[in-house]
Every structure is written in structure tokens, then in C-alpha cells.
Amino acid sequence: xxxxxxxxxxxxxxxxxxxxxxxxxxNFDITVVDRNNYHSFPPLFYQIASCGLEPMSISFPMRRELxxxxxxxxxxxxxxxxxxxxxxxxxxxxxxxxxxxxLVIAAGTTNNFFDIENLRQRVCTLKxxxxxxxxxxxxxxxxxxxxxxxxxxxxxxxxxxxVIGGGPTGVEIAGALGEMKRYVIAREYPSISxxxxxxxxxxxxxxxxxxxxxxxxxxxxxxxxKLMVDVRLNKTMRSYDENDLITFTDGDTIEAGTLIWTxxxxxxxxxxxxxxxxxxxxxxxxxxxxxxxxxxEGIYAIGDIACHSAPAWPKGCPQLAQVAIQQGKxxxxxxxxxxxxxxxxxxxxxxxxxxxxxxxxxDLRHVHFSxxxxxxxxxxxxxxSLLGMRNKAVVLLNWIWSYFTFSSSLRxxxxxxxxxxSSNKIRS
Amino acid sequence: xxxxxxxxxxxxxxxxxxxxxxxxxxNFDITVVDRNNYHSFPPLFYQIASCGLEPMSISFPMRRELxxxxxxxxxxxxxxxxxxxxxxxxxxxxxxxxxxxxLVIAAGTTNNFFDIENLRQRVCTLKxxxxxxxxxxxxxxxxxxxxxxxxxxxxxxxxxxxVIGGGPTGVEIAGALGEMKRYVIAREYPSISxxxxxxxxxxxxxxxxxxxxxxxxxxxxxxxxKLMVDVRLNKTMRSYDENDLITFTDGDTIEAGTLIWTxxxxxxxxxxxxxxxxxxxxxxxxxxxxxxxxxxEGIYAIGDIACHSAPAWPKGCPQLAQVAIQQGKxxxxxxxxxxxxxxxxxxxxxxxxxxxxxxxxxDLRHVHFSxxxxxxxxxxxxxxSLLGMRNKAVVLLNWIWSYFTFSSSLRxxxxxxxxxxSSNKIRS
Numbered sequence: 001x002x003x004x005x006x007x008x009x010x011x012x013x014x015x016x017x018x019x020x021x022x023x024x025x026x027n028f029d030i031t032v033v034d035r036n037n038y039h040s041f042p043p044l045f046y047q048i049a050s051c052g053l054e055p056m057s058i059s060f061p062m063r064r065e066l067x068x069x070x071x072x073x074x075x076x077x078x079x080x081x082x083x084x085x086x087x088x089x090x091x092x093x094x095x096x097x098x099x100x101x102x103l104v105i106a107a108g109t110t111n112n113f114f115d116i117e118n119l120r121q122r123v124c125t126l127k128x129x130x131x132x133x134x135x136x137x138x139x140x141x142x143x144x145x146x147x148x149x150x151x152x153x154x155x156x157x158x159x160x161x162x163v164i165g166g167g168p169t170g171v172e173i174a175g176a177l178g179e180m181k182r183y184v185i186a187r188e189y190p191s192i193s194x195x196x197x198x199x200x201x202x203x204x205x206x207x208x209x210x211x212x213x214x215x216x217x218x219x220x221x222x223x224x225x226k227l228m229v230d231v232r233l234n235k236t237m238r239s240y241d242e243n244d245l246i247t248f249t250d251g252d253t254i255e256a257g258t259l260i261w262t263x264x265x266x267x268x269x270x271x272x273x274x275x276x277x278x279x280x281x282x283x284x285x286x287x288x289x290x291x292x293x294x295x296x297e298g299i300y301a302i303g304d305i306a307c308h309s310a311p312a313w314p315k316g317c318p319q320l321a322q323v324a325i326q327q328g329k330x331x332x333x334x335x336x337x338x339x340x341x342x343x344x345x346x347x348x349x350x351x352x353x354x355x356x357x358x359x360x361x362x363d364l365r366h367v368h369f370s371x372x373x374x375x376x377x378x379x380x381x382x383x384x385s386l387l388g389m390r391n392k393a394v395v396l397l398n399w400i401w402s403y404f405t406f407s408s409s410l411r412x413x414x415x416x417x418x419x420x421x422s423s424n425k426i427r428s
Numbered sequence: 429x430x431x432x433x434x435x436x437x438x439x440x441x442x443x444x445x446x447x448x449x450x451x452x453x454x455n456f457d458i459t460v461v462d463r464n465n466y467h468s469f470p471p472l473f474y475q476i477a478s479c480g481l482e483p484m485s486i487s488f489p490m491r492r493e494l495x496x497x498x499x500x501x502x503x504x505x506x507x508x509x510x511x512x513x514x515x516x517x518x519x520x521x522x523x524x525x526x527x528x529x530x531l532v533i534a535a536g537t538t539n540n541f542f543d544i545e546n547l548r549q550r551v552c553t554l555k556x557x558x559x560x561x562x563x564x565x566x567x568x569x570x571x572x573x574x575x576x577x578x579x580x581x582x583x584x585x586x587x588x589x590x591v592i593g594g595g596p597t598g599v600e601i602a603g604a605l606g607e608m609k610r611y612v613i614a615r616e617y618p619s620i621s622x623x624x625x626x627x628x629x630x631x632x633x634x635x636x637x638x639x640x641x642x643x644x645x646x647x648x649x650x651x652x653x654k655l656m657v658d659v660r661l662n663k664t665m666r667s668y669d670e671n672d673l674i675t676f677t678d679g680d681t682i683e684a685g686t687l688i689w690t691x692x693x694x695x696x697x698x699x700x701x702x703x704x705x706x707x708x709x710x711x712x713x714x715x716x717x718x719x720x721x722x723x724x725e726g727i728y729a730i731g732d733i734a735c736h737s738a739p740a741w742p743k744g745c746p747q748l749a750q751v752a753i754q755q756g757k758x759x760x761x762x763x764x765x766x767x768x769x770x771x772x773x774x775x776x777x778x779x780x781x782x783x784x785x786x787x788x789x790x791d792l793r794h795v796h797f798s799x800x801x802x803x804x805x806x807x808x809x810x811x812x813s814l815l816g817m818r819n820k821a822v823v824l825l826n827w828i829w830s831y832f833t834f835s836s837s838l839r840x841x842x843x844x845x846x847x848x849x850s851s852n853k854i855r856s
Contacts, residue, residue: 036840036841037568037572037839037840037841038839038840038841038842054482054484054485055840055842056482056484056838056840056842057482059840059842060837061616061837061838061839061840063616063617063839064616064835064837064839066616067615067616075618075619077575077576078569078572078573078575078576078841095573095576096576125845128845129842130842130843130844130845131844131845133842133843133844133845134844134845137844140465141506144465144506145506145523147505147506148505148506148523148524187495188489188491188492188494188495189491190503191503388837390825390826390829390836390837391837393825394822394825397818397821397822397825398818401818407492408818409488409489409492409816409818409819410484410489411465411466411489411491411492412464412465412466412483412484412487412489413464413465413466413506414466414483414484414487414557414558414561415558415561415843415844416558416559416561416562416565416843416844417553417556417558417559417561417562
């Protein structure tokens with residue numbers, strides 16, 4: 001080992017990656033730890049679930065990425081961090097314990113089920129590649145099951161897909177399901193009439209995409225309704241029982257065989273030994289304007305898991321890729337030259353969401369636009385953000401393909417064989 | 429339902445597919461049943477395991493395929509056939525019971541573990557897409573685990589990959605692992621020296637690829653040794669214990685953390701009610717020259733699961749895609765025009781295997797060749813045999829990509845999330 005200070009980064013997402021790109025490898029020893037051996041691309045998880053893309057085409061192996069010029073010398077450790085010992089300055093995964101001088105927590109968020117009973121076990125989610133694959137399998141299995149089901153009630157239940165949460169992910173998966181109903185089911189499931197398939201999107205607040213402009217909310221609502229998505233606003237879910245019955249706080253109910261949950265996120269949690277950091281709502285770690293975690297030494301947090309309340313953002317910056325990327329970059333710059341360090345200020349470049357083919361909404365600082373050009377913009381931005389030329393090429397190929405064929409050939413129910421899972425085996 | 433005779437086909441592999449392509453849909457009602465909702469491509473499973481291809485790019489959704497002109501009117505049922513009732517002429521899956529007038533069994537084969545203790549649970553296999561994905565995960569996990577392991581014995585065990593069985597699959601996966609060692613590990617696992625990685629291929633007989641020509645066997649042996657694969661002939665495995673110790677019948681032992689089993693196949697089995705068909709070695713169903721299953725009425729078998737002993741093939745035709753495709757076609761022709769039916773005769777068009785980049789062996793009826801041209805031939809034949817233009821394009825893209833970069837970006841440890849598996853959920 002060298003005498004350099006050792007920085008351990010937890011999480012190879014947008015934040016972690018932008019940090020290790022920028023940090024000066026001559027002054028620091030960098031180790032990045034992730035529970036996956038690849039960098040994944042959350043904005044497109046919904047396209048895995050809706051059979052638009054191969055999971056692998058939006059994932060990129062970390063070790064491959066670390067070969068790139070900017071990353072040389074960074075080492076990778078595969079494993080899930082369970083414990084952070086702030087006294088001895090170590091982190092522990094299922095495989096090893098690592099020492100750090102400086103710790104950068106960029107672990108992001110996970111689903112928040114608000115303690116609704118059995119929800120974790122019963123619903124489909126989209127917070128990781130694995131979850132998205134499972135959601136895809138669920139959707140396809142429901143269709144196969146319905147295709148041979150004669151009992152009208154059971155058919156109706158199997159063919160009802162409820163999406164809870166009207167944020168970008170909820171809107172995008174609902175739109176994709178709307179398209180599937182329109183273009184795919186009609187052609188490939190002769191025993192299912194598209195009218196039997198119901199896609200319902202329930203949002204707790206008064207409008208969709210409430211982090212975006214009013215105009216975007218309206219456009220998204222209009223576009224989803226065009227796709228025959230049954231959008232219900234001001235609906236907060238109370239329960240989802242064994243009989244697939246969704247009950248809302250206002251008493252309304254829906255029988256839905258598939259429930260896709262995009263209604264809440266909470267920070268990833270760790271078992272802290274020593275001084276535990278102070279947390280804000282949603283379990284986020286409160287950080288100062290230099291992303292230093294309050295109440296700790298040598299620990300920084302960036303991205304969705306960090307919460308820095310600035311005048312402009314009293315509740316902390318929005319949990320977006322843009323924020324994570326900018327925080328990672330700024331933190332690296334500050335560590336590279338501590339004497340010239342600058343506080344973090346979020347530069348909002350705008351946000352966007354897509355609602356099926358030819359439809360998207362884009363909010364830039366002073367302008368909102370939607371429709372075909374917004375859709376092209378959305379595709380372009382996401383394509384260039386993907387790691388790896390091969391992935392860019394495969395994703396582009398898939399998009400062009402499905403644009404002209406109105407379908408993809410990725411409607412596959414696929415899992416690793418059910419032999420004892422690798423992870424168990426290797427831990428033994 | 430129409431008054432046409434109803435044909436149920438079990439299995440949408442090479443045999444089943446070639447049958448339903450050719451059978452006359454005006455005279456018969458066709459239903460194909462498969463445990464997967466896609467047609468998969470076994471010859472390339474080893475490339476899934478060795479991270480060369482996405483699983484999805486060599487799989488094609490049955491419902492999409494059934495939209496093609498030749499297939500119009502064929503219906504698909506997702507499910508695994510457990511029981512065949514020859515008295516009432518029904519088959520039963522986990523979801524339904526179907527009546528047939530004519531049954532075509534094209535269910536293929538599965539791994540044969542020869543009752544070696546715990547083998548089923550302990551080894552990696554390559555007989556299905558799911559198994560190949562699991563094998564890929566295992567290989568990558570071993571590398572990640574070794575990258576942070578300091579105990580030399582455990583390192584050695586984690587970095588020893590044993591392939592049992594020197595047929596095409598065994599040769600191809602061993603070659604792919606040899607390349608991984610040479611081109612990938614050296615660059616991406618700084619803490620692992622390529623010399624630490626051992627790839628061992630053990631074959632029970634005196635030569636590799638014993639279904640092919642002597643020349644092919646010798647070329648394959650030479651090429652594998654060039655790739656530093658430790659090939660051991662006349663080695664039959666006796667056991668594989670909890671300490672990863674492989675013991676051969678001659679007393680030799682190897683400690684291997686990963687064992688890839690390609691040494692035996694046996695026919696898929698069904699629970700027969702009524703007259704059970706007579707079976708041959710490996711559980712294959714004995715059929716006559718018209719592929720009618722001996723001792724049954726209206727039941728035919730084609731492909732790997734069928735065994736027709738002709739003078740040329742006393743032990744039955746080899747279990748190859750070519751045989752399945754030709755039998756499917758001939759059976760369909762015979763059912764289309766019973767008055768002009770012809771016995772099945774296998775037309776051996778030759779066989780091939782590949783051993784890493786630029787290396788392959790090809791046996792045609794009267795000519796053997798190997799090397800670069802054989803490799804190009806191998807790629808061409810496999811590419812055109814894939815279903816779906818998109819898949820052809822993605823696979824070609826991947827191959828060109830890895831040819832020039834000496835690596836792929838598919839080294840991803842990926843599984844669906846561990847929530848209760850879809851299949852259980854849907855069966856409940």
C-alpha cells in the first residue's frame with residue numbers, strides 16, 4: 001500500500017462515478033465498493049420492465065469502466081456494505097473489512113413502502129436492474145396466465161396493472177404499458193382483447209410529475225389518457241391484500257393482479273458503529289454545503305442519500321441524477337484542492353419524462369416543450385449518458401427497431417436457474 | 429374450436445419449430461406448449477456463460493414468431509407439461525389440461541448427473557438459458573471473490589475452473605474460459621495474475637469431440653492447449669465433494685471452485701397415464717421410421733428425445749439440431765399427406781465446433797477443415813440460424829465488437845430480485 005490517503009466510495013452510481021472520475025489519483029488511493037459489479041442506469045429501468053431493452057444494454061461492468069483513462073488506478077470491490085465503523089474508520093461487506101481515511105457515501109435510495117403490510121413481498125418495483133427484470137417477468141406471466149384463463153373475474157384481475165406513484169418512473173412505466181396494450185397484446189395474444197387490459201396510474205397529489213412544471217403535468221396527463229391509461233389523482237394507497245385488492249384512503253378499491261410501486265423512496269441504511277450521523281426525512285444524511293456528513297469526521301455523502309438544505313432547497317436538493325453528478329464533481333474538486341474549496345450549489349439544467357413513442361415533456365429553466373421534439377431530446381440525452389459505445393449502439397438499434405416494428409423481441413420471461421443462488425454459495 | 433384434428437406439440441425447440449413451420453394449418457389445429465415463452469438457441473448457451481452475448485439476443489419470443497406468415501394460426505401455451513394421459517389423450521401443465529388428437533413430443537433432453545451425489549446442486553450447467561445465466565454469475569462471482577482473497581489455497585480453489593465433458597459444449601466453454609483468462613482477467617483484475625487461473629477440461633474417452641473426425645479432435649486439442657487449457661483425456665469423474673474436490677475413477681483429484689458439467693444428457697421425462705412408451709438408453713422414446721412412438725397411438729416424438737435405430741445409426745441418430753429439424757419437417761410432411769408418407773432418413777450435413785477467436789473445426793461429409801475459415805463458417809451458420817433480424821444484428825454487433833476490443837461489456841452478475849419468484853406467485 002502507498003502512503004496516500006485512502007478514499008473509499010460506497011456506490012458506483014451517478015454520484016460515485018462522477019466523483020472518482022474527477023478525484024486526483026496521484027494524491028489519493030481510491031477504492032469503490034458496490035453490491036453490483038456494474039454501473040446501472042436507473043432512468044431506463046422502466047424500459048427493462050416494459051421489454052424495450054435488454055438489462056445488459058443499460059449496464060456497464062465497473063472493471064471495464066475502471067480501465068478508462070480517467071479512472072486508471074481506482075480499484076473495485078464487489079460487495080454490499082453492511083456496517084460503517086466511524087471510530088476505527090472501516091466499512092464491512094459480506095466479504096471483507098476495508099479501512100478508509102475519507103469515506104464517500106453515494107449509496108443512493110431504495111423503495112419506501114411506508115410500513116404498508118406485506119407490500120415489500122407483494123409488489124413489483126423499479127429501483128434496480130434486478131427489480132426491473134422481476135417486474136418484466138411478472139407482467140409477462142400475468143399475460144400468459146390470462147391468455148388461458150376462462151373465469152372472467154380472474155381474467156380481469158390478471159389483466160389489471162396498477163401503477164402507484166405519478167412521478168417520472170410511474171408516468172413512464174404506465175405509458176409503456178399503455179403502448180404494450182395498444183401495439184403488442186392486440187397482435188400477440190389472440191385470446192385477449194386489448195379492452196380487457198386495464199392500466200391504472202394512481203397519484204397521491206393533485207397532479208402528475210409534481211417536481212416538474214404545471215404544463216408538463218398537463219401534457220403528461222393528456223398523453224397518458226391518449227394511451228388509454230386510467231389516471232387517478234389525489235389517490236393515496238392504504239393497503240394491498242392477498243386477494244390483489246388495492247384500497248385507497250378515500251375508500252375506493254381496485255382489484256389488480258399486478259401492482260407496480262413507484263410511490264416512495266428512502267435512503268439506503270447502514271449499521272453505524274461509533275458516532276451515527278444525523279438524518280433527515282427519508283433517512284437522508286444531512287450534509288453541509290461541502291457535502292460533509294454532519295456529526296462525523298472524514299465522511300462525505302453525495303447524491304440521493306445526501307440532504308443539504310439550502311435557501312433554494314429548504315428540504316434538500318431534489319433526488320436526481322443531475323444533483324448527484326454535480327455533487328460528485330464538486331466534492332472531488334474540493335478534496336483535490338482544499339485551500340480553494342467551494343460550497344455546492346445545484347445548477348438545475350432541467351428535467352424530462354417520456355410517455356410512449358413520440359411523446360415526452362421537457363422543462364428547461366425558462367422553457368417547457370413537449371411532443372415529438374421533446375421525445376427526440378429525451379432519447380438523445382439518455383443515449384449519450386449511457387456508458388460504453390456497444391451499449392449506446394445496442395440501445396439505439398433497439399429503439400430504432402421498435403419504432404418501426406411497433407414491438408420488440410424482448411418479451412422474455414427469464415431467470416437464472418433455481419439452483420442454490422451463487423451469492424449464498426460463495427459466502428459459504 | 430373447429431372440427432380439425434388437434435395437434436399438440438410439446439417443446440418449441442429446433443424440432444418443434446420446424447414441425448409447426450411445415451405442418452398444414454388448414455387441416456390441423458396446432459397448439460405448441462413450452463415451459464419458456466421463447467425459442468432459445470442452445471448452440472450459443474456457452475457464450476452467455478462466457479459473457480459473449482446477452483441471453484436475450486439468442487432468445488426469441490414464441491408469440492412474436494407465431495405472427496410470422498408460416499406460423500399463422502398456431503396457438504401458444506406457456507407451461508411445463510408434467511403428465512401425458514394416453515387414454516384420454518390429454519396433457520397437463522401447471523396451468524391447464526389440453527386435449528390432443530395427435531401429440532408431438534419434442535421436449536429434448538436435460539442434464540444427466542448419473543446419480544453422482546449432490547452433483548445436481550453443486551455444479552454449473554449449460555442446458556438452458558437460465559442455467560447459462562447462472563453459470564455466468566458463478567464464474568464472475570468466483571473472480572470477484574478471488575480478487576480480494578489472500579489465503580493462497582482458497583485463491584487457488586476459487587480460480588480453478590473445471591469443465592467435465594469434452595463434447596462440443598465442453599470444448600467451446602473451455603475455449604471461451606481460456607480466452608477470458610488471456611484477454612480479460614489480465615486487464616481487469618489487477619490483483620489476479622492470469623497464471624493463477626486454471627482451466628481444466630476432463631474427457632472420459634480417449635479424444636475430444638468424439639462424435640467428430642479424428643482430425644477435428646486433434647485440432648481442438650491443439651487449439652485448447654494454445655489457450656493454456658489443461659486438457660485431460662480418459663478421465664471419468666467419480667465425485668465432487670463439499671470441499672470442491674473432484675475425484676476421478678483413476679484416483680486423481682482436482683480442487684475446483686467451479687465445476688461446469690457437460691458430460692451427460694438424458695431425455696426429459698413425463699408422468700405417463702395409460703400405456704407408457706418404451707424407452708431406450710438415456711430415457712429416449714423409441715420411435716419407428718415415421719417417428720411414431722412405439723406402443724402408443726397418435727403420439728410422435730422428434731429430436732433429441734426420440735430414438736430411431738436405423739442400420740446406419742444402431743443406437744439412434746445423434747442428438748443434434750440437424751436431426752431434430754429434419755425429423756420435424758419430415759413428420760409434418762407425412763401428416764400433411766399420409767398416403768405419400770416417407771420414412772425418416774438422417775441426412776448428415778456435417779458438424780462443427782469453435783475454440784475461441786479465429787479457431788474452429790468443421791467436418792463436412794467428405795472434408796475436414798479448421799482455423800480461421802472454419803471459424804467464419806461457424807459464425808455464419810449460427811448467425812443465419814438465429815430467429816429474428818434484431819437478434820442477428822445484435823449478435824453480429826457483439827461479435828464484431830469483441831473481435832476488435834478483445835472483450836465484451838457483458839461481464840455482469842445479474843439476477844431478478846429475490847422477491848418471491850413470479851412462477852410461484854402465479855401458480856398460487
